[in-house]
Each structure stands twice: as C-alpha cells, then as structure tokens.
Amino acid sequence: MIHQKNPITKSPNHQITKSPNLSIKIGSLVLKNPVLLASGTCGYGTELDGLLDLDQVGGIIIKGISSSPRPGNPPPRLVETPCGLLNSIGLENVGIESFLKDKLPWLRDVKTSLIVNILGNSVEEYSEIAKKLDGAKGVKAIEVNISCPNVKAGGIAFGTDPEAAANVTRAVKKATGLPVIIKLTPNVTDITEVARKVASAGADAVSLINTLLGMAIDIKSRRPALANVFGGLSGPAIKPIALRMVWQVVRAVDIPVIGIGGISTPDDALEFLMAGARAVEIGTATLIRPSTAGDVLAGIKNYMETNSIQNIEDLRLPE
Amino acid sequence: MPKFDIPAKIVEQTQLAHGIFLLTVEAPAIQNSANPGQFCMLEVKYNNSRDPMLRRPLSIYKTRTNGQISFLYKEVGKGTRLLSKRRPGEIVRVLGPLGQGFRLIHDRPCILVGGGLGIAPLLLPAERINQSGKLIILIGAGNVSEIPTIEDFSRLTRHFHIATEDGSLGQRGMVTDLLAQTLQEITGMAQIYTCGPWPMMKAVYHMACKKNIPCQVSLEATMACGIGLCLGCAVPKSDSREFLHVCKEGPVFDADQVNWEYTQ
C-alpha cells in the first residue's frame, strides 16, 4: 500500500477535501503539530498524566533545568492580577543529573517531541548542561532560557544584552548537535536586535515571549504581594504585547519563530500563526485547564479545514 | 492516583451563615476515589471570562455514596464571591481529588483540632476514625456563626468540645486551651490531626511536641494549578533550604516537616 501523508477524506457535504497538514519543521526537527507545552507550566510531564493526552501535542518543553538542583524562591510565589498571573518561582528544578536519572525515562515513552529548557548563570553552565543533554536518548531539542542573571556581568540578564545572548547561543550550539531554540525575554527595548544577534550566532529558532517583569502590592498587609517583590507576568494580559513582538521578530529574522504569551483558545493561537509564528506554546492556560493544548489543536485543525488551508505556514498573513 | 477534571452539576448551594456556604455537586468519579484530607480545584469564572482566571482550591468536606461531594467555604474575595452566586442546575468545573490526604492511624486515640473553617478537611477523617477507635474533636472559632456545621462533628463522638473567643458557644477562649486540657488527660500514645490558621496550627504542633504526640497538619498556600505543574505552592521545609509543595506532597504533612518559624 502506498503510504499517504495527507489522506483524502470526504467531508460531510461530500466535497473531497484534503485533511490539513499540521506538521512543521524547526531546524532539523519535525514536529507533528504546532502546539507545544511551555516550560514551567507542564512540570516534568507526569503531572499531566490522565488529564491531557501528551501523545497528542506537538511537543513538551520541560521546566528549566540547571547544572545543580535549585530550591527556588520563598513564598508567596504567586499572585493573580487582572487576566494575568505573577510568578516568582525562582527557577526551582531538580538539576540535570536527577532529570536524566529520574524524569527522562518516563518521558521517553511519550509519543511527542521532548524539548528540554535549560538555564544558567554563566556561559559555562549553559554549555555544560547542553553537553549532558546532547547524548541523552529521547531529547529532541533544547530551548535556552536566557532571562537569567549573568553573574559575571553583575547580574544583568543574558537576554537583555545582545552580545551576551549571542555568546550563550554560540556556546550551546558548540556543545550540542541538537536543534537549539533561544527563548527571548520581552524585558528589552528592542527585541528584534537580540533576535538578529542570536540568529546570526547560529540559533535554529527563537521562541518568545518569556514573562514580563511586574509586581503587585497587598494593600491590606502593606507589603509587596510576592516575597521576591518582582515576578514574571503571564496569561491573557500579556497576549497583545507578545503578538506584537512575534510579528516584529518574524519580519526581522529568517529562522522559525515560536509564539508564546497568553494563548488560551484556538483563536489566540491562530493570531500568532497568522503573525507568522511557526508554532505556539501554551503556558498559564494549562495551569487553569490541563486539557487546553488539545482543545487549541482541535480548533486550529477545524479552522484550517473550514477555510481549506493546507499547511500551517499558509496561515501567515500576506505582507 | 487518578484525577478527574469534570463539568459538575450543582445540586445545592446553601448560605449557612453570613459569608459561609455549602456547595454540593455531582462528581461521581471524584467521590469514588477521594481520600480524607484531599481537595479539588474549582473553576469560579463564568464561561470564557478570563478574570479571575485561576481555579480556587477547596477541601472536600463531605462525600455521599450517590456520587455527590460537598465543599464548605467562606467568601473572602472575588473568586469565592463568584462561586457563591452559582445556582443549582448550573455547571462548575471541578478537578480532583488532589493531593495527599491524612494518613489515618487507628490504634490510638485521635484528636482532631479545627480552627474556623479549618474544620472543612476534618469531617471525612472524623467519620472514618469514628468507625474504628476513640475520637476526640476540638473546635475553635471567634464566634459561633463562623462554624455553622458543628452538628456534623458533634454527632460523631461524646468527646466533642468547642471554644469561642467571645463565649457565644462552648468554653470562652481558644481551641488550644481545649487541647491543653485534653492532653493532660491523655496518658498513652495519641495522634493529632489539625487544620486552621497558621498561628493556631503552630501552637498545636508545639503542644504536640512537648507530649511527643505525632501531629498531621493540613496546610494552605496560594495555588495556580493544584497538580504540581507550576511549583507555586511552596512552604519552607524544617530541615533544609528546600520547599514542600502543598498541592502535590500535601496539603497534609507531618507537622515536623514544616518550618513553623517562617512568616510570610
């Protein structure tokens, strides 16, 4: 039998339609669809067991991993704001060794692309983790969180300094043969400048946006609502900003762009794909409804069928 | 342990006292597998509204064999206010049963210590313990109106004592006064289960320590997911710089795991 990638199916009104091709490419990596789970909002995958069919999503991006375990910030770590969530988790994670030993084996059985998000406080730390992931069976790509303080540069985030961001990119690319996605921070004056720099430093793709720096004050206790004072804002409140930045970056670089920020519905995701994003990540929405990614995927597929759109790239608006 | 995220039909929403409600929903899958001390995350928003967007954690107060579960809750802010406006027949999304509940110990007298609406997660363990051994229930509140469901507890045991700060019911004073009296009478081994405001639980724990009585506490923390995805619900551990996660490793902990000196 001839293997058909896009089977011809009959739609209810007996028109012959081709079912849309949802698969996309990020560098050498082929994802079965463009809906991914965002780092820090899907744990290590196991937590979603029974609530979301992980086999169904395009990819799962693991919570940021550092070279050694990190305890994270003191509580309170969360506060809800209008249509948003402020968090200061403080990058709590089990560390690369424990991830490889205790978390990865379970994840290998999931039939989706496994992407590991990494973080560091020095170029060396990023490259050390990337090296360890390079040979790890089951890992398909690395997403690099560059919103972390660069200790040698007095704590300025790598992602806010285009040169430092490019240095991290080069180091990680050198350390691994896996596709490398650089995750950009929106807390900069011109996100396209950082995007261009990491693209020319060899990034296979960029993903954006990470959370926006914000704060809240509890007027009853007269104290900042978060123990850490500042936190990262996510959720529907940040979507217009994220969409604008994705639009800009898509037009500034030639590598694939992954859109992130406040996506909770198929319509939200379609906006990002129309702005030119190759794929999207679902973050805060999964915390609220674990099944969101599945619903978003179904909605995208339905839209493409209804509008006879064949490929994800065809969703992009004409210039 | 299986978890379910189900659109549950409301069968009852009763205001029991000022700002205190009993909500009963049809959720057979959750009712079937719920253990004493577990909780659920309830969607409080209407339809596709995005504010407030996070679900709210509530302890499972009661279960009935007909597939119904009840929550006893207090209106403290936007989310609980919206929830209290929901009427029978409407649907509310419920995710549960979540977390690690009480580890029930049957070979010794059990003392339940509840403060205010901290009694909510204590009814299910009380019912279980009552079937097998000696049960002592101590409840405290500022005023009698804060604990409208005490009959659910008082009918379970002869050893039931209550304290209110204004003396409107039972002994005037704190629940810790009741505990001090009870502990004087206890000679052998016992087990304490407690839930209430942090300072109360801390005091209960210190009293338990003095008598070498093990103590399980049900903690609260601000939550986003309730299932271990976000790591937001941290509480400091007693023996390291690390944190406990209330939704996943808790909400019930052995009290000596918790750093009680931490104040937010």
Ligand SMILES: Cc1cc2nc3c(=O)[nH]c(=O)nc-3n(C[C@H](O)[C@H](O)[C@H](O)COP(=O)(O)OP(=O)(O)OC[C@H]3O[C@@H](n4cnc5c(N)ncnc54)[C@H](O)[C@@H]3O)c2cc1C
């Ligand atoms: C595991 C667990 C089980 C719970 N079980 C119950 C229960 O059975 N019955 C019940 O009435 N409540 C229970 N709570 C507390 C309940 O979740 C909160 O009161 C509720 O989320 C507040 O939502 P809101 O939008 O009404 O208030 P918000 O607008 O979020 O807050 C209003 C005020 O309430 C305070 N508050 C918010 N969250 C909490 C909290 N978790 N604990 C204490 N104060 C808080 C805020 O600091 C603020 O001052 C439980 C909490 C947890 C973590």
Ligand SMILES: Cc1cc2nc3c(=O)[nH]c(=O)nc-3n(C[C@H](O)[C@H](O)[C@H](O)COP(=O)(O)O)c2cc1C
């Ligand atoms: C609780 C929480 C934890 C997060 N942890 C990480 C992390 O470890 N690494 C990372 O790159 N991004 C992290 N993020 C950012 C998200 O992956 C995402 O970029 C951001 O939340 C915006 O998307 P959203 O609005 O859909 O949530 C975290 C976000 C949240 C809410």
Ligand code: FES
């Ligand atoms: S509330 Fe998200 S991990 Fe506990």
